[in-house]
Amino acid sequence: MSFKEPSFADRQKAAIEAKKNILNKFKAAPGPDDPAVKARAAEREAAAAARAEAKAARDAEKAVQKAREAEEAAAAVAQAAREKEEAVLAQAALEAQQKAARDARYAARKKRK
DSSP: OOOOOOOHHHHHHHHHHHHHHHHHHHHHSOOTTOHHHHHHHHHHHHHHHHHHHHHHHHHHHHHHHHHHHHHHHHHHHHHHHHHHHHHHHHHHHHHHHHHHHHHHHHHHHHHHO
16 A cells, blocks of 8 residues: 655645635625524524523522521521510519518518517
8 A cells, every 4th residue: 555645736736725615614604794693693682681680680589588687687686685685684583582582581580589
């Protein structure tokens, strides 16, 4: 099996053919005024608008969720404050009750003497 290397003229002819093919392919491509190109551009714009609308909807949903979480956190803080205040009041009532009992015992002891 013999292999013949292409000569310079063959290589030059192949390069010219390749350039012609590329030029023909470029000329055959539809221009910006072609209805198919305009349709694809319109589709891309519609898809971009749909993505933007979906993103806006997601952002609005996130804002609502954050507001809801902030509201829940505020309610939890308020509940904790109420519980702490109730505990303080209960402790004060207990201390007053213990003082009253102590004073009653002291008064009873004084009365016996």
